[in-house]
Amino acid sequence: MTTATAVSTDIVPSFIEDSWWAPDQQVLDSGNSTRVRDASTGEVLAVVCTAGLDIGAAVRFARSTGQAELGKLTFHERALKLKELAQFLNGHREPLYELSARTGATRGDSMVDIDGGIGVLFTFGSKGRRELPNSQVIVDGPAENLSKDGSFLGTHIYTRIPGAAVQINAFNFPVWGMLEKLAPAFLSGVPTIVKPATPTGYLTAAVVKLIVQSNILPKGSLQLISGPARDLLDHLDYRDLVAFTGSASTANHLRSHSNVMHGGVRFSSETDSLNAAILGPDAVPGTPEFEAFIRSLVTEVTVKAGQKCTGIRRTIVPKALVQDVVDAARARIEERVTLGDPRAEGVTMGALASLEQLEGVRDAVRELMSSGGELALGSLEAPPVTRADGTVGPADGGAFMAPVLLTWDDVEAGALHSVEAFGPVASVIGYDNPAHAVHLAALGSGSLVATVCTNDPAVARELVIGIAAHHGRVLMLNREDARSSTGHGSPVPHLTHGGPGRAGGGEELGGMRSVLHHMQRTALQGSPNMLTAVTGIWHTGADRNFDGVHPFRKNLAELRIGDAVRSDLRQVTLEDITAFAETTGDKFYAHTNEEAAAANPFFPGIVAHGYLLLSWAAGLFVDPAPGPVLANYGLENLRFLTPVAAGDSIRVTLTAKRITPRETDEYGEVAWDAVLTNQSDEIVATYDVLTLVEK
Structure with a gap:
């Protein structure tokens, strides 16, 4: 691989083969680099470049050194390291918050990303010790007797896959996106190669620097590629796993790679989806459910500037309540949302991650409007914002966009259910009856999450059973859990995160389910003594x-x-x-x-x-x-x-x-x-x- 150079603060480095790597100046001068900018000011923050990086060496290092070092540890020992790492990162959050503000994230946004990621480490550190054996083999279910005299048994075991877990992450959660994949992979004993998105990858690199400084994880268990890695899948085979988060189009492109199609690379994706929130017919203005629904809608449109794969894109409400929902959302936004630089006091909604992302969202809204959507709230014009110094004025190069709500006369318009504006944008559409609401939700062709907001058990049952097979997660929201609920857009490590169809068809998190995702289940047959020797569990008939x-x-x-x-x-x-x-x-x-x-x-x-x-x-x-x-x-x-x-x-x-x-x-x-x-x-x-x- 290219000889490592002294890492400049202006270059986002990679961490490969247990050392930091950055391109030399000649490579940077050749123009093979990308400038990364502050989302609020447009100021150039760093340069990203991977020209000359030996990606094949990273894969080989993971399969050799990473596998060997992690293989020395039991599940419990790995779990304790995750807990130790969580405690270490917990003590270094403030500089990460400051860096996160440059991505356009408010303090609250940063807590979701940074604290949420650290929380995943804590969760898997705890669950690993409580739910897994202190060994390296997981037994799946009781043994089956395959002979009359009990001398021949069968069972199933899980052992870690022998390659690398390649994790390709999106720009919107540069910390949580990495840690929520790293935790189960590490616990299973599989080394990670993380490839963050370029616009915010400098924050991911900062976390990796802290992890390396902590010296908690074994050598080879984590490597970082900062920048393009177009030939990454060329180096993978059936021993390896790819976990992708991002757009459906990119996921489909990666899924069509020959090493995935024919070479046996395990591929899992979590992609954009047109998530829905359904308001029950009983949840009229004045009810606790209506108020909780409006709070959820405004939160999902404004947190992370709407840049969430789990954000609400389609708000499905009784036809007679469309205007009530728009009016209530407008009132809450006007009362509670202050748009501007996250470093300014009082700002509650920051910028999109980049100017390119801003233009992409505007283009998507234009397409929605040309297909029948009407602006009910907001505009595509650059909004006035609160600057870092507290003054209010033009965005001055920042990627700011005010919240947008669209309404539709044709609630079955194709674009409404297929075009996603990945920003602070949602549509409010009316349904005739619960069966019609189920039909509209299903038009999204598979989503990560939906909310059903009602206090009527019969309506809840009809809606949930109707939409469940189209969604990876359903939140039932009513007056009883409105305060305790983690919210529509918040995956939790205990439950699976993913969804069918357009949402990618994969599953992440879900406690031990995501650990097993990094392992191979093998049917094991043999005598009771041999099964006992391999599994570490005594089987009936053994000595x-x-x-x-x-x-x-x-x-x-x-x-x-x-x-x-x-x-x-x-x-x-x-x-x-x-x-x-x-x-x-x-x-x-x-x-x-x-x-x-x-x-x-x-x-x-x-x-x-x-x-x-x-x-x-x-x-x-x-x-x-x-x-x-x-x-x-x-x-x-x-x-x-x-x-x-x-x-x-x-x-x-x-x-x-x-x-x-x-x-x-x-x-x-x-x-x-x-x-x-x-x-x-x-x-x-x-x-x-x-x-x-x-x-």
């Missing part, structure tokens, strides 16, 4: 270790998968059953009425309570003296299989099934396979006992 030492006397350093204990038999008497019924109050007839119990097709007569058997089982396997086992914190997968009558006996066999040390505590979790059998070795009950055990 047990009855070494004479009760496994409850072993700490985590001594305990091994398969360590087991088998109890003696204990006989159940009718007196035991009756006493348990009297003590607990559980006098269900199967335990107290011989005639009624015998008439039940499941019981031979009076039978012991299932919870009596569980209580006895604990007494049969527990070692009572103080020791490494600190606490019992629950049961999982409990099933009662064979009834136990008076005169029968039970015993329990307890086997260490799964051992999960906690990285930050002096104890870990152990899941024990518990099997209750009767005097004839028939299985009475099966379940997992969960305990906390000292390291």
Whole structure:
């Protein structure tokens, strides 16, 4: 690759092969560079150029060094690094806010982007430790018995893909866009190559600089390409993954690349869409729902200057309420929205990211107007704005645009449902009835998100079921959640972010779903011992270790998968059953009425309570003296299989099934396979006992 040079503050650098890279002056003088400007003033901030950058070397470094370093860590160790990184970035937000203002973002916009991105790191750091094993393999579901004697089993496992996660991001969220993809990729153990959009990539580069300075992430786990990377997909194959956020046209172009079409590159996209917000017929002016709807509409038109892939583009309301919605939105905008340079006090709406973006939005509005849309609010003229010094006047080279609302006589006009103005623009259109509203929402051909605002459960059900298959997410907004809702345009890391059709057909976030997106699910067949060896989970039929030492006397350093204990038999008497019924109050007839119990097709007569058997089982396997086992914190997968009558006996066999040390505590979790059998070795009950055990 090109020799790294000293990084100039005027050049947005790349971070490749664990070092910063920038083109030499001769390359810059050749004209192969792009100037990046302050969105509010037009001032040149930096130069972006990748001429001479060896992208193939970045891919090779990710597959080799990145994979090797991340492969040394378990899921829990990676999760802790995400938490540590989140804490580090949390302490360096102020300089990022200052830099973010140059993108046209207000303080509130910047918090959505920067704090939101850091929040994703915190979330995956927490969920990774709570929901994943402290290992490198995820088992998907219980094992399937594939033979009569239990010697041949099948299951499914997830292991990380062996290549790189190439993440191509849009200009509107330069921090969140990177971190929301980095977190699940890192947690899965797959190295990231991030390629931000040029207009705001300098903010992404600033975050990467902080990450590198923190020295928290392993070598090769994050690389940055600042600028064009037209041959990036040429270097990828079936081992790699591309996660794209941006326009539908660019996504379709990338999806048609031969390495995606024929080479097996995994491709996921999250693209622009004509998201809808539907106002229920009950939500008339004066209701809490109407007020919440107007707040949501104005927020989505003005936050990030409307530059959100999740923004409301089509406001679908009862036909009689179109003018009411426009008037209420106008009043709220006039009262609460101050357009100008984000560095000026009192400004609540900033500029678009660039003059090119501004012209693109204006062109889209012109197309909408030529297709039947009428301006109900705003204009395409340059608005007066509040400058950084507090004065009000012309934009002076800034990419400013006032909020625009359009209305339509023809609510099924093709452009209305196909042309997106990616800025502070929305259309307000009227529907006849809920079925018509569903029809109009579906004309968007697939969207990321829709809001249904109503307090009528029947209307909510009709609208949601009608539009759900056309959307990746639906927010149900009413008076009960108006204050607590995260909002129409705010994806959360716990839930998937994506949508069908025009929206790209992909899914991001969604908790562990996005981690598994970076992994390969493989069907695994073999003997119980071999499945146990690969998965780290004891499988029925695998060897047990009855070494004479009760496994409850072993700490985590001594305990091994398969360590087991088998109890003696204990006989159940009718007196035991009756006493348990009297003590607990559980006098269900199967335990107290011989005639009624015998008439039940499941019981031979009076039978012991299932919870009596569980209580006895604990007494049969527990070692009572103080020791490494600190606490019992629950049961999982409990099933009662064979009834136990008076005169029968039970015993329990307890086997260490799964051992999960906690990285930050002096104890870990152990899941024990518990099997209750009767005097004839028939299985009475099966379940997992969960305990906390000292390291």
